Amino acid sequence: MDWVIRLMTTQETTGRFKAAFWGLQVDQEACLSTRSRLMPFDALPESYMKRRIVERARRCYDGSQWMMQSYFDKPSAAFVEDLPGFPYIRADNAAFLKMNEMIWKVETLSVLAQASAVGHPIAVACWFEYADTELEWAEWENSLTWLLPEIHPAVKRTVSTDIAVLNANIRRYANLAEDYRARVFRSMERFRLSQSRQQAIDRVLDLALAFEIALSDQGDNAPPSWKVSVRSAQLIGGPLTTRQKNRDGMAVLYDLRNQATHGGSLKAKDKKPVEQVLEESFGLYVAVVNKLLSLGSKPDWKSIELEPSNG
Numbered sequence: 001m002d003w004v005i006r007l008m009t010t011q012e013t014t015g016r017f018k019a020a021f022w023g024l025q026v027d028q029e030a031c032l033s034t035r036s037r038l039m040p041f042d043a044l045p046e047s048y049m050k051r052r053i054v055e056r057a058r059r060c061y062d063g064s065q066w067m068m069q070s071y072f073d074k075p076s077a078a079f080v081e082d083l084p085g086f087p088y089i090r091a092d093n094a095a096f097l098k099m100n101e102m103i104w105k106v107e108t109l110s111v112l113a114q115a116s117a118v119g120h121p122i123a124v125a126c127w128f129e130y131a132d133t134e135l136e137w138a139e140w141e142n143s144l145t146w147l148l149p150e151i152h153p154a155v156k157r158t159v160s161t162d163i164a165v166l167n168a169n170i171r172r173y174a175n176l177a178e179d180y181r182a183r184v185f186r187s188m189e190r191f192r193l194s195q196s197r198q199q200a201i202d203r204v205l206d207l208a209l210a211f212e213i214a215l216s217d218q219g220d221n222a223p224p225s226w227k228v229s230v231r232s233a234q235l236i237g238g239p240l241t242t243r244q245k246n247r248d249g250m251a252v253l254y255d256l257r258n259q260a261t262h263g264g265s266l267k268a269k270d271k272k273p274v275e276q277v278l279e280e281s282f283g284l285y286v287a288v289v290n291k292l293l294s295l296g297s298k299p300d301w302k303s304i305e306l307e308p309s310n311g
Helices: 002-009 048-056 094-118 163-174 178-194 200-214 224-236 240-261 274-295 301-306
Strands: 012-022 036-040 066-068 077-087 123-130 145-147
Touching: 012 094, 048 123, 077 094, 094 123, 094 145, 094 163, 094 178, 094 274, 163 178, 163 274, 178 200, 178 274, 200 224, 200 240, 200 274, 224 240, 224 274, 224 301, 240 274
Parallel strands: none
Antiparallel strands: 012 077, 012 123, 036 077, 123 145
């Protein structure tokens, strides 16, 4: 009876929002903020939901980390955020609003991590728990909320992530002006989708669009191929030979993009396999996003196009 009375009289308590990551790997626990942290999945404290994930996990036939919601290996990383003062018994929808806020936060983290640190597909599932297990009167009803792009990815590998770089990018992204932050996010979403597509032609088109969104501005009438190749090379920087190599790499991607939009078969001019062109372009995109975030504000493209690169 004491337990029932406690349940009925608790209005607020501490909640914990958690997420499992496939494809992202960290070596040790690290704080992302005063209330949130990222850690190896094995370091996540035991709970009903962790046990459910581990029990469902099994080695995929081709060594992949994640293939679908019902077929995956054990996650590689976990996210936890403490939520003090979380609504328990209330007459309004405050608890659901907070949950939606956290879902969006983890979604943003996964998109940012893939585009600026991992560079390969990520799958994420999240859930909510109470810190006080006595308040979990129906934990068996808990379930995973999957945060996936509209085309589900195939997570074939786990990439070790520099947590210091990721943490810095989280802060830089949050400090961007709202309208520019929205543009960068749209670009990163398109990058994520390009890595989920099954057909090479669709991957090429989405990746080219990701570059165009990130490297363009309203009223910008420069030809897309020139704009993306030159601005990418200048942003990434380095010696002249490096910038020339990166510019030429982007030109190859855009030649494939033009073939795709005009209905032709994909064939790279330098005779590289299309998959190799894509992999190299994925790496260039990650480098571009890191540079954009390090600038801290919307770039002055006219200056970037003409100024010597400082590396």
